[in-house]
Amino acid sequence: MTNLMIPPGLLLVLAAFLLPLLPSLYRKFLLIAAPIASLILILLIPDDYSLKLPFLEYELLIIKLTPFGKLFAVIFSIMALVGNIYALNQAKLTELVSAMIYAGSGISVVLAGDLITLFIFWEIMAIASTMILWANNTSGSRKAGIRYLLVHLFGGVILMIGIISYYSETGKILFESMVGREATVSYWFILAGFLINAGAPPLSAWIADAYPEASPSGSVFLSAFTTKTAVYVLLIAFAGTKLLIFIGLYMVFYGIIYALLENDMRRILAYSIINQVGFMVTGIGIGTDLALNGVAAHAFAHIIYKALLIMSAGSVLYRTGYRKCTDLGGLFQTMPVTAVCGIIGALSISAFPLTSGFISKSMISSAAAYEHLSVIWYLLLAATAGVFLHAGIKFPWFVFFQKDSGLRPAEAPLNMRLSMYIFSFLCIGLGIYPDPLYSLLPALKTSYVPYDAAHVVTQIQLLLFSGLAFFILLPMMKRTLTISLDFDWFYRRLLPGLVNLLEPLYYIGTATIKRSIKTLYKKLQLEPDSRIKQLGYWSLSVEGMVWISLLIFGIALLTIFTYSTY
Amino acid sequence: MNEKIHWLQRKTTIKKLWIILYCLLAISVLVELFVDVKAYFGLDGSFGFSAWFGFGACVLMVLFAKLLGWLIKRDEQYYND
Known part of the structure; x- marks a missing residue:
């Protein structure tokens, strides 16, 4: 490999700018070929490779490959590929261009070796993702897009303050672990800037506010990159920061409780993103070798099953035009593929044995057990039950079963089914044979075996009895035509009120x-x-x-x- | 609706599904007799721990959500101007 190689993220961005110039058929080809090319480039980058670029008086490290960065870049490319397949039949050109820039910038962030490169692509991600929202061109997406952009520009300013103070404190721009440094201004601002993109409290509401307003494919793209780049940068810079355990656990339960209160299927899934990222943030806080590997593996598995769930919900929205549980039900009869793929995604997010969620999430909870963090372990176990409750059963039950809504929509179009097949295959494939994923992880000091009889039995017990609780408590979970107040009340109600x-x-x-x-x-x-x-x-x-x-x-x-x- | 009720939604099927669920629940707990479950902390070593803990956790979460719902649920049009 020579020093002349194109950065894989940049390749996607360049391809994005080519898209509008091409006739439809070539455009489709490029949508498939570009992510594949990027994936191959990432796999070809030799370990410890770095690409430098002089900029003003700094030397930027456009690429500095870390094992975790490689893993995130791989799954981002796969996501871009399958997301593009899902988008083929309905996405607008603006959305496709934005999505490729968004994915390419996400890849560039996880490969970046210095804070300036990281920040530039961080901000491009914010703008490209807003464009994905606006591409849907509904009144809801326009308004939510502005709120979304404001949150991310605010987060960007916080991060920039952090980076500038970091440079003035240390004279360095390298992106490396902050652990062990004195907790100065830069430390807190960088941490806060990263956490805002992870959906941490108090600014968590933007995920459930914005993501559901995008087009069916737009939501799929949005769910994958922003929060997971945040997980990556936290993983590199703040591993073992105890504060993150508490923030993560809060996110885990916040996601569950708000999803339980929610009526809109796409918002249920958006809340469960915060829940899942909460597991990862907790793992970063635990910070042991096993925990960090678990976080990376879980991010990998999560991107796949979360995208699968959102694709399933997106197909329902595409065919019926409805998003609310109160309008849906009984769709399994005419959308069996969408239903089965949705259920596979739901089982994976619930960490059912033989799915990808099981082999990744168990690493994080085992890490808590090995460190004798009893309270955290019990809470993570309760949360695992809660995931099954709010996403594992609630989503498929209210959308595909419950009462017959009388809707008889057609099955999802071929390209949408194809992308759901690919991700369903990966969910189950990695659950049965996790070695390809484990081989991407940096060497574990102790080997980890996800499948032992006791673990499988206890996990099945946990999930089955959560299922029982769901059906027994079903009368208490009757859907209502309501929304839930959140921190966004302050900028959607209080501030405009004050202005008035x-x-x-x-x-x-x-x-x-x-x-x-x-x-x-x-x-x-x-x-x-x-x-x-x-x-x-x-x-x-x-x-x-x-x-x-x-x-x-x-x-x-x-x-x-x-x-x-x- | 003119068409027949789908077999999965017939009352008799639902009743059978409940019976199957109860059987699975019982089996999942009884299997523990033959499997050595490693306890890390103490309480988690009790018989059928995951079963009752999972069930209890879900009940608590649903109740908490219900209580919180009274406080923070608003009409869908709340933010519309």
């Missing part, structure tokens, strides 16, 4: 400024009337300037105050 409250103040302020200007003219014995006549809009812009100066003055005060406290 402050509006009169603005008018009073403007009137006062106008009056003072007039008085000023009089005092200076100028001819205000003639001036204003000459420049009809002049007085207005002066008011604007006064407002802006006030604002700048406020920011300056705030900055001085912040720095004087150091």
Whole structure:
């Protein structure tokens, strides 16, 4: 391998820009060929390979291969490929271009060796994913897209503050473990910036707010990359940070409880992303060799079964136009493939033996057991039961079974079925034969055997009795036409409310400024009337300037105050 | 609806499915007699631990969600202006 190779992420981005120029048939070819080429490139990169690029006075490490980075890049390419197949029949061109840029930037983040490269692609991901949302072009997706973008631009600013302070503190831009460093400004800002993209509290609501508003294929792309790049960067930089255990456990139960309250099938699945990422964040907090390998394996397996679940829900939405459990039911009769693939995804997310979830999630809980973290182990076990409850049974039951809704939609189109077949195959294939996935993991110091009789028996007990609880408690889980309040209330209700409250103040302020200007003219014995006549809009812009100066003055005060406290 | 009720949704089938579920539950617990379950902490070594713990955890989570629901559930149109 020479030093001239194209970075695999960049390859996808370049292909994305080619897409609009091609006629339809070639476009389809490129949608399939580009991710395959990227996958091959990733597999061909020799270990310890690095690609440097001088930029200003820095030396960027566009590629610095880590074993975990390789694993994430591999699954991102597979995701881009199968996602593109799923999107072939219905996605708009804008969505496809954005999705390829999004996937390519995701790959670039997990291969990045320095913080500047990481940040650039981090931000491109935010913009490309917003474009995926907006490509759906519904009123819901437009509004949710703005909220989504604001959260991520905010997260981006936090991360940028962290990176700049990191550079001023250390003089380095290398992306490496922060563990053992003094917890300075940069440490907290970088951690916070990463956590916002992971869907950590308090800003968790953006996932369930935005992802369900994308097109059927758009949601599939969105579910895979943003939260998992966040998992990757946390894994590299903050492994073993105990705080992450608590954040992760909160996310795990937040996802379950909100999904239980939810009526919209796509939002149920969005909440369960937070739940699953919570397992990974907890594992990063535990931080042992087995835990970290478990996190990487779980991210790999999760991307596949979560995409499969969202594809199944997306096919239902595509064929029926409905998203709410109250409108759906009985669809297994005419959409058997979608139903069976959805159930396979549901069993995998529940970590049923012989599925990919079982061989990955068990590594994280075993790591907790080996470290004698009893409370955490019990909570993870309860959460495993909860996953089966909210995603494993609730999703397939309310969509494909429960009462017959009378809907008789056609089965999903061929390309959608094909992509669901591929991921179903991978879910079960990795569950039966996990070695290909384990071989991608950096060498485990102790060998790990997922299948022993006791583990299989206890897991089946756990899941079966959770199932029993579901059906016994079914009357309590009657779906209602409601949404659940979350932290987004603060920026969707409180802030706009405050702005409305402050509006009169603005008018009073403007009137006062106008009056003072007039008085000023009089005092200076100028001819205000003639001036204003000459420049009809002049007085207005002066008011604007006064407002802006006030604002700048406020920011300056705030900055001085912040720095004087150091 | 003119068409016949799908066999999976007939009352008799559902009853049979319940019986099968109860059998599976019983088997999954009884199998533990023949398998050596390793306990890490103590409580997890009790007989049928995963069964009652899983069931109990689910009941608690559903109850908690129900309680929280009274507090945070709003009409679907809540955010629409």
